[in-house]
Amino acid sequence: MEEIAKLSQGQTELIHAVDTVWVAICAALIFQMEGGFALLEAGFVRSKNTISIIAKVIIDIIFGGIAFYAIGFGVAYGKSNGFWAFGTGILTGDLGLGLTIPNALFWFMQLGFCVAAISIVSGAMAERMKIWSYALFVMIFCAILYPLAANWVWNPDGWLAKKGFNDFAGSAAVHAMGGFAALAGAIVLGPRLGKYNADGSINPIPGHNLPLAAVGAFILWFGWFGFNPGSTAAAVGKWELIGQVTTNTFLASAMGGISTMIYTQIRHKQVDITMVINGILAGLVAVTAGCNVVSHTSALIIGLIAGVLVDVAVITIDRMKIDDPVGAIAVHGVNGFFGTVAVGLFSTKNGLFTTGSFDGLMVQTLGVAAIAIFSFATSYGILTLLNKIMGIRISRIEEQAGIDHVEYGVEAYSTFE
Amino acid sequence: MEEIAKLSQGQTELIHAVDTVWVAICAALIFQMEGGFALLEAGFVRSKNTISIIAKVIIDIIFGGIAFYAIGFGVAYGKSNGFWAFGTGILTGDLGLGLTIPNALFWFMQLGFCVAAISIVSGAMAERMKIWSYALFVMIFCAILYPLAANWVWNPDGWLAKKGFNDFAGSAAVHAMGGFAALAGAIVLGPRLGKYNADGSINPIPGHNLPLAAVGAFILWFGWFGFNPGSTAAAVGKWELIGQVTTNTFLASAMGGISTMIYTQIRHKQVDITMVINGILAGLVAVTAGCNVVSHTSALIIGLIAGVLVDVAVITIDRMKIDDPVGAIAVHGVNGFFGTVAVGLFSTKNGLFTTGSFDGLMVQTLGVAAIAIFSFATSYGILTLLNKIMGIRISRIEEQAGIDHVEYGVEAYSTFE
């Protein structure tokens, strides 16, 4: 019997090891998505603001990361009253999540979600935001705003978690959260100079380096195979789930791309490759909430819808004169919202189409609406306040010259000597 | 005894978990190789066709992926008569492969191989292929052509598998398959305008962005450490094999690069860095079939030969007036062929040089020849047919203006404002 006890102990140790390996690698994949955000956004802006947008993503990571370490993680995963928490020292101790991995590693993975959410915002505010005001907003967002949403959804005592809200890897908590903050940011900042004419017409401002944007998209796509499957937070006992999540993630992204490609061909008589990239990302965003509870066929349908939705949303947002240089609101906000609701339609547990029950649809819609409104309202308020206190928009002259030159004193591309 | 039974059950669960973690990460690494293909090919073409070639790789993934999901996987891994299968619903159920991972995950990994094969083709057809005809070819290739080769080689009932054909990670089934379809594509399409002069002389058309191509090559190199070691499809019981495969993969790639570098220095009095990149890739392609059964020393020799072979092949193919903008035929076709045959020479099991037996050499040569001929013939036929029905080549005027402008209405690089 002694040997058995020893073996059993060894087995527990093995479970810790396997789950830690799984999450450590997935967390690294999630982390490297920041490189994807940086390049995607850099490729979609003008050359004169390239360094500036890369700097903003770096700020997301370094300021956002420290804010999430010092305050945010405790707000999200401390002992919650359903709405917030204030946890200190929780990198040790039991979080009540049944984790088999070290808290420090769980922190690093959650950090990846947090900085992903704020990196969505940086895109919509590209080409006109002041650097230090942005850093301040990043810290508030990562210390308080995002962690509150995470608290509601993923803290075992969160009010949405208790309602059975299913947001597996964060269509709501990460993408809608980021996307509606992005909407607030784009509105408070106002459009870039020259984007909308007095007569109401729109000047497209094409990205300066589409291959760079494509690199970014590929990096994000790759990272999503850590983002979604890694949200199991364990491999032992969840290996079949990992397979389901991985395949659903791919299927939705591929269908997103296909439906955007066919849709833009029909509607605009031309394939819009920038939009196809957004269609793929939209499929990924939309399936993120439900990849653990929908069938492969449902994942295909979710992607199909997302791919059309993103094109319609981009055009609609532009017509509303909300200037989002990279399409972040359409990709993450609109499709994060849609994807969360879609769980209520397609979930094999309580989806309307699959089980006939309205329960899932109600809680999913309620949850993502709460997060979207919360994110928009708080971000709008804070940015408006920051604008009054210190200003958030660069001057007209600076904008014409380009932020890279004015704030950083460099140019992205030196003369090709 | 009860405890023992429980432990034993726990241990089975652990095996599933470990193997799933291993394959899930390797599959993600394989998937991200698509980013590598996109950038390598983008860097090697002219700026005016950059978006077009990236679009083609995206098409490989999204259209190829759905075709492989809907039809291809069943053709490859359904119950085979030795040559083909027609399996439905096989994402659940036993594939007869002794898998310890979810079928859905195995599917995602095989998808990586399938889209790698078609991505080889896109390179050789760069700068002159119509987008929607290409999408159609991709679907046929990923639904039927590639899966048939995979059936022969990796289905436990495939005719080559039964003969003991050793193609560990696909020098034949992926690389020769893709490379000889690429040859067919380059021939049916014909050379780019202005590539070959009336007097028989050749105009080199340099790639527009070699750093971009280098990024692509590094991504591919990285991904190969998922591609080859991940082909164990399990870690438990195969950990020593993982070490052997990893090291062989590196050694062949390094020797491929060295031999190309020295060879081009001697032959052309100058190091050709584009060719060195191809030499590294050639070493990788060549060792892919046999990395599980050859010694480290043999891996070095295989890389050494591959590095010279690729330079000779590129020049020979160009002299035959077959226009392959990225060298896909030489890298993947020629070296996929060579690497498969090399198993028959160097395998510690039945290699000619190592055991004196001709058996391995016979079956390896037969197998890769069958795949090469099959791939070339079917691709040639289908592309010729598509050409008659809908046309596969863009017009002369469109080609001069660049596909990006004509088919996508964008330019890769906007004015550096």
Added chain:
Amino acid sequence: MEEIAKLSQGQTELIHAVDTVWVAICAALIFQMEGGFALLEAGFVRSKNTISIIAKVIIDIIFGGIAFYAIGFGVAYGKSNGFWAFGTGILTGDLGLGLTIPNALFWFMQLGFCVAAISIVSGAMAERMKIWSYALFVMIFCAILYPLAANWVWNPDGWLAKKGFNDFAGSAAVHAMGGFAALAGAIVLGPRLGKYNADGSINPIPGHNLPLAAVGAFILWFGWFGFNPGSTAAAVGKWELIGQVTTNTFLASAMGGISTMIYTQIRHKQVDITMVINGILAGLVAVTAGCNVVSHTSALIIGLIAGVLVDVAVITIDRMKIDDPVGAIAVHGVNGFFGTVAVGLFSTKNGLFTTGSFDGLMVQTLGVAAIAIFSFATSYGILTLLNKIMGIRISRIEEQAGIDHVEYGVEAYSTFE
């Protein structure tokens, strides 16, 4: 009892599998850092030398890799007399390290460290070094110089290992080793033409493509989450350590970036984004030695100091008229040195600030000083010798025309046709 024995055997097999999966993936992440070095260095040099610097990193991998395979690994991990070893055939057999992974895989991981060290050197010697002389130096460095330092630090019989020197993932053995060889290289080669004026003033030579450099930095950052956590060389029994190392690695990098950003804003009245990238890398380098034995708070402090140190060091080195185009000496040499010493200050085991003991500080300082002096002296000597025998610097005319044109006959960017 028989069943127990079987289970026990199965459990050993599981340990091998888990640890192998962990190290195989981390080793792949470390390997892909080479892509990061290549792009970071490429972005920081002038367009006319872009191909050349990418080629040098490729040479690091292919020539360095084969040298480390044929000779270096045996020098590092053979039976040591405390200072050197000469091991052959050690890819099989017991290395005395208590490894649970295949030696071949351990080799591949160590290769990643070795080529990282030499890739640091390539940066400092950019834009003026002859290619074949460089290849020769790479082989000597990877066959003998680096392996000797690894022997001292990581061989169980190494003289520093026996003194309790703590250099977890190589602040000393990799980064200081590479950084001080880089210093020797920059001195022996002399500055680039036009860098320093006769009147003592300095001409800044800005990098030609900062987005490319940023891609490189993100790749390196990503890879560090293999580099440091993977240095556990096992997951079973070390899962908590993996969490600690991962989080410390992130915290130091983020604080490095923040402190550089604030420091450059105060000192230069402008955020220097190139320097912020270096600050992040400096934080990573500095925490690499001690990430296994310092608290999270100490990691934050180490990063904070590193971020200022790198800016001061870059400026100081430039004022000394030592021309290091990419800042490799400041990032890796200075911060590798600092980080190793910092273990003696912050280690929870024997740090001066944490335990009051001077023992750790003594051995850490001694060890890194020995490595820095050894690296500088031998590299200086060998490069001086190579300069006499075959010349190491390209001619003045070649330098003005650019190495890409002269040595490779290509240009990084062809006319944007």
